[in-house]
Amino acid sequence: MxxxxxxxxxxxxxxxxxxxxxxxxxxxxxxxxxxxxxxxxxxxxxxxxxxxxxxxxxxxxxxxxxxxxxxxxxxxxxxxxxxxxxxxxxxxLPLAEEDEDQDSSYLLAERRKLLSQCVERLPARRREVFTLYHHEGLSYQEIAQYLNISISAVGNHLNRATEFLREQARSYKG
Missing domain, CATH: 1.10.1740.10 (RNA polymerase sigma factor, region 2, helix turn helix motif)
Structure with missing residues (x-):
């Protein structure tokens, strides 16, 4: 085989x-x-x-x-x-009644737009790691091999990206 x-x-x-x-x-x-x-x-x-x-x-x-x-x-x-x-x-997502589906769709679209804008503000390498992991579904090991970096570097980039996005979400809500 x-x-x-x-x-x-x-x-x-x-x-x-x-x-x-x-x-x-x-x-x-x-x-x-x-x-x-x-x-x-x-x-x-x-x-x-x-x-x-x-x-x-x-x-x-x-x-x-x-x-x-x-x-x-x-x-x-x-x-x-x-x-x-x-x-x-x-x-x-906020709970919506059936007649509020359009509002809910709008809010979801706005959340995605804001998230996308925040991701764009990440440093280039961090944004690339984040995208490969969250959008392409690659594992830490695959990302490390693809970008020729260590697995721990992948984890560090993802942790920092997540923390940045959480901070952005908190500042947006507050």
Whole structure:
């Protein structure tokens, strides 16, 4: 199977199709332990998309099961983080009656606009790390590799960005 990974790394579509057909059910069964059926389908799709997109970074010593398991854990974690963020967004929005849906949509759009403006005020590298993490869904390790910085530097950038955004939110409310 490691030969299959080498072929995938070179961009062989047939090899990737073989990987998908051979491992889809196994990956799905693993993911389904952490999400319902529809969500598991989406996560599994993201797992295979991620493998294809990052195929050039596959280490020649990587074992198939390790690659699939680690990518699955990462995608499940990303999915849970996005679910948590969506719940927090919903909790932080003012409750609106059905006839106030337009007002609610307007407030949400304004919040997003303000957040975007605050993110733009971050230093360039910090903004890049923040965007890769929150908008692209990359892990600390992926960001570190992509930007050629340490994992702790990624954490520091994200912590400082979060603190800056919290300060901005407090000053806006106050």
């Amino acid at each position: 490691e030969l299959l990974l080498a072929r995938i790394k070179r961009g062989d579509h047939q090899a990737f199709k073989q990987l998908f057909e051979s491992y889809h059910k196994k990956v799905y069964r693993f993911v389904a332990r952490f999400a319902d059926d529809d969500q598991a389908d989406d996560i599994v799709q993201n797992i295979f998309i991620h493998i294809w997109k990052t195929r050039g970074k596959i280490d020649d010593e990587t074992k198939m099961d390790a690659l699939l398991f680690n990518t699955s854990k990462q995608q499940i974690s990303n999915w849970h983080r996005k679910q948590r963020e969506e719940r927090l967004d919903e909790e932080n």
